[in-house]
């Protein structure tokens with residue numbers, strides 16, 4: 189397919205979510221500084237502090253004070269990775285935005301390849317992990333299973349093994365800003381969007397330092413958000429399971445009635461009753477729970493709370509490329525409130 193190259197090279201925003209990453213920050217700054225020297229055109233780095241409790245905030249502010257390309261955005265508490273990157277993407281001013289992790293698992297040097305593809309005319313460039321160094325077998329296996337399951341269940345095409353390391357053109361960022369959902373599965377949202385998308389592969393490195401901030405529980409939650417947010421298959425399963433069990437019950441009922449009518453003396457039948465009742469009530473609870481997952485989402489959506497709260501912001505390194513550039517952060521971002 190023939191693509192029209194970008195008319196000119198424009199500004200780049202790097203968005204980096206940070207949650208208790210004091211152990212890697214110095215190394216990250218070093219790699220970013222080197223990277224930015226190699227990129228032509230203006231670059232800004234938005235460090236989104238997702239309520240860190242260690243010295244991350246102080247380290248980033250110190251860096252921002254000496255290097256105008258860095259911007260510190262402190263959220264008022266821990267809102268979670270997906271909300272943190274949402275905040276960064278909404279506040280970024282670049283004509284392309286690149287999201288990457290703070291722990292150097294996403295090698296900053298890949299940014300060159302992402303920008304190359306962007307200049308070829310792609311709007312969204314995903315970085316796909318070809319290998320996952322230093323991650324447990326369990327994490328690799330569960331991630332693998334999950335991506336495949338999600339793709340089977342949902343109607344949209346979400347690239348397998350793609351995390352949140354990607355480049356997004358301003359057009360797609362504006363589309364993203366217009367998507368209000370509370371439970372965000374960001375990679376799915378970009379998959380859904382369309383536009384011209386492509387994939388660049390990379391080797392996922394080991395975490396440079398520190399521990400993973402994704403506990404098993406957070407991982408399960410993210411997986412659930414992905415499935416519930418992009419598929420209504422679980423609701424259909426509830427229907428089919430209900431139908432299957434009802435059919436079995438009818439058959440069994442017919443059988444019982446028949447032998448009763450034939451005059452077979454029935455023993456008290458306690459065992460079958462007990463099994464049936466517990467099986468059915470278990471299924472009932474499961475179905476209600478499934479429906480509840482969707483109702484819970486509706487509940488959260490109707491409250492319409494802001495997705496994140498910016499408590500502190502050192503301001504934008506370079507002016508937004510948009511002409512109607514709003515002055516205050518609260519106006520700049522459709523989903524944030526600036527706390528007093």
Ligand code: UDP
Nearest residue numbers: 205206207238268269272289290400401402
């Ligand atoms: N992170 C965040 N908020 C959280 C958890 C994680 O901003 O509640 C950040 C974290 O600092 C890192 C990125 O999200 O930059 C990815 O987290 P992590 O490396 O722990 O996840 P993993 O690579 O193990 O999946």
Ligand code: MG
Nearest residue numbers: 289291293395
């Ligand atoms: Mg990591």
